[in-house]
Amino acid sequence: MxxxxxxxxxxxxxxxxxxxxxxxxxxxxxNHPAKDTHTQRCKVPTDAFNQLPSNVLDGTNVIAINKFQPANISGTNFKTETGGASITINMRTLNGTHRIERNYSEPGTEKISTSFSQLCINDSYLYGENVRGIFTEKGILWLELKSEIEFIPSELWIYLERN
Structure with a gap:
């Protein structure tokens, strides 16, 4: 009893x-890091990170990509500012699917948002049809292969720090 x-x-x-x-x-x-037990393990194509730019835009400086070390994902929100423009990345995982919203804004203009879905995040790498990412200890290296914004270059990675 x-x-x-x-x-x-x-x-x-x-x-x-x-x-x-x-x-x-x-x-x-x-929003939470993509190391979710419910996400399915995806495969990044073996050639997905071949023949990509070797330089990174870090604020207003251009530096070699080898100055950054890949690390496991450690955040979901990232931000950088370059010459008054602001770029933010907000990552969500819902039902095992990764989505990213990238926002670009300049003073005096409206924010431009683009969503990326059907993304594969595997260890320190992010892969999508028109986007690549490499997670670092303090942020992410972001590359849009086909950006509709002329100020987001496809010939340079962009470094965004974790918020």
Missing amino acids: ININQQGLLYSVLFLLCGCLNTPIAASEV
Whole structure:
């Protein structure tokens, strides 16, 4: 027979267990790193990172890509500013699918947003049909192969720091 104190403790444990078991489902609806247990392991094509630019735009400086070391993903929001323009990347994982919204804005102009879906994030690499990314310890190297914005170059990676 269970006394009232034991019964209260049992209900508390059950409540906590149910909450813990449901956390990954709830967490998949908000921004969180892509190391989610519910995401399916995807494959980045072996040639996806061949013949890409070797320089990175870091603020207003252009530096060699080998100055950055790939690292496991450690954020979902990234930002950089270059000559007054601002670029932000917001990553979401929902039901095992990765989506990114990239925003570009300049003072006095409206924000231009582009969404990228059907992305593969595998270890430190992000792959999409027209986008590549390499996660670093403090941010992401971002490359749009076909940007509709003339100020987002396809011949340079852009370094964005984690927010």
